[in-house]
Amino acid sequence: MGLSGPRLLSAIAILCLVVPAEAAGRLAAAPDEPGTPTGTAAAPAEEATGEPLEAGPVAVRFLEPAPPGLILGETRITLEATTSPDARIMRIEVFADRTLLTILERPPYTFTWNAGARFLRRVLHAVATDSAGRTGETRLVVRPLYIGQYEEVRLVNVYATVRDGAGRAVRDLSRNDFEILEDGVAQTISHFTSAHVPLTVALLIDASNSMNLGGKIDLARRAAEDFVERADPEDRLMVLHFNDALHGAARPAAGPRELKEAIQGIRAEGGTALYDAIHRTARSLDDVEGRRAIVLLSDGRDQALADNEPGSLHLFEEALETAHRAEVAIYAIGLGHHLEREMDLRRVRSLREILETFAKETGGRPYFPTRARQLSRVYREIADDLKTQYTLAYSSTNPLRDGRWRAIKVRVKRPELHVDARAGYYAPGPMVR
Numbered sequence: 001m002g003l004s005g006p007r008l009l010s011a012i013a014i015l016c017l018v019v020p021a022e023a024a025g026r027l028a029a030a031p032d033e034p035g036t037p038t039g040t041a042a043a044p045a046e047e048a049t050g051e052p053l054e055a056g057p058v059a060v061r062f063l064e065p066a067p068p069g070l071i072l073g074e075t076r077i078t079l080e081a082t083t084s085p086d087a088r089i090m091r092i093e094v095f096a097d098r099t100l101l102t103i104l105e106r107p108p109y110t111f112t113w114n115a116g117a118r119f120l121r122r123v124l125h126a127v128a129t130d131s132a133g134r135t136g137e138t139r140l141v142v143r144p145l146y147i148g149q150y151e152e153v154r155l156v157n158v159y160a161t162v163r164d165g166a167g168r169a170v171r172d173l174s175r176n177d178f179e180i181l182e183d184g185v186a187q188t189i190s191h192f193t194s195a196h197v198p199l200t201v202a203l204l205i206d207a208s209n210s211m212n213l214g215g216k217i218d219l220a221r222r223a224a225e226d227f228v229e230r231a232d233p234e235d236r237l238m239v240l241h242f243n244d245a246l247h248g249a250a251r252p253a254a255g256p257r258e259l260k261e262a263i264q265g266i267r268a269e270g271g272t273a274l275y276d277a278i279h280r281t282a283r284s285l286d287d288v289e290g291r292r293a294i295v296l297l298s299d300g301r302d303q304a305l306a307d308n309e310p311g312s313l314h315l316f317e318e319a320l321e322t323a324h325r326a327e328v329a330i331y332a333i334g335l336g337h338h339l340e341r342e343m344d345l346r347r348v349r350s351l352r353e354i355l356e357t358f359a360k361e362t363g364g365r366p367y368f369p370t371r372a373r374q375l376s377r378v379y380r381e382i383a384d385d386l387k388t389q390y391t392l393a394y395s396s397t398n399p400l401r402d403g404r405w406r407a408i409k410v411r412v413k414r415p416e417l418h419v420d421a422r423a424g425y426y427a428p429g430p431m432v433r
Contacts (some may be wrong), residue, residue, distance in 0.1 A: 108195030
């Protein structure tokens with residue numbers, strides 16, 4: 001389905017009039033479907049896959065949407081084009097039902113198109129031209145949905161960051177370099193792009209009383225402002241801070257000025273309701289389309305200020321599950337020298353283990369600067385990290401709607417490389433008809 005969220009996407013169409021499967025098949029074979037201009041012939045089966053129509057030096061194919069799915073509403077269109085080493089791709093013309101949508105003149109070859117509010121048959125056609133005047137083309141036919149049909153299209157979207165042994169981002173990989181396993185079963189990658197996908201980031205800053213020590217809150221504010229300045233213009237940011245409660249507007253700010261005013265207004269006082277802050281921030285991002293991330297900074301365990309008791313109403317496990325269900329990547333910054341010895345109040349995990357688990361389980365990355373003046377560098381690294389992610393998607397081979405956890409493992413075929421991606425997702429619950 002032509003939807004571009006980072007989450008498990010579930011698009012369900014249930015129609016009240018049910019016809020036999022044989023009759024539905026006859027409807028599907030009708031030559032003039034609604035929404036298709038008269039005279040627009042359906043492409044042969046071998047031409048409907050989004051792959052190049054014929055072999056030649058210029059090749060173009062659709063990466064998104066993946067064949068042979070349904071498309072609806074705002075749909076991301078992504079293409080890949082290649083030519084011989086002695087030439088370069090000059091442009092790609094993209095058509096829908098013989099109407100020119102756009103001309104793409106430089107990579108990444110991606111744009112967003114509104115496919116309308118109904119599941120209609122669409123013929124997408126692309127023609128690539130190289131500097132030698134040669135062309136290549138591809139065609140993708142996406143299916144309609146008819147009365148009597150029930151169809152569910154689910155895409156599991158995964159964002160992956162790949163690094164070499166020195167920790168540098170690797171940006172030259174292709175779809176064929178990746179493998180995805182779900183509960184140990186290999187999955188077919190239907191969508192792939194290395195282009196930057198806009199995201200929403202919540203800067204979640206610990207503003208408990210301990211952040212006053214050594215001027216940590218001042219350095220945290222300065223580092224957060226650096227992050228704002230490095231963010232891409234199309235990304236959406238919000239600033240939240242927490243002590244005994246979560247503070248700030250749980251919505252993206254209008255622009256850098258509003259963000260910096262929110263950052264400058266942070267004052268450190270009170271206890272540390274760490275788990276409540278993650279739980280509430282993840283929930284506020286749950287309905288946001290596109291990639292979602294929390295950049296978390298904390299210097300202490302979850303604890304009330306006056307007493308040796310939890311600062312949060314929610315447990316660590318609840319906060320982690322909420323982050324998983326919202327499909328939010330957490331980039332966790334633990335500030336201090338002795339995080340591995342600072343245990344939670346249940347004496348189960350150290351603060352370092354807690355922050356590492358939040359990050360690694362959700363597809364983010366943990367950072368442990370020992371001094372507050374290192375924060376600006378850490379925030380710069382996170383900003384750069386978010387710009388170098390690969391987007392992969394697949395349709396799960398497991399059709400069950402059991403609501404259970406499914407483990408995801410993303411691998412690359414070069415063993416010297418390391419991949420950061422989320423550890424899994426919760427399947428949809430039982431279907432209600």
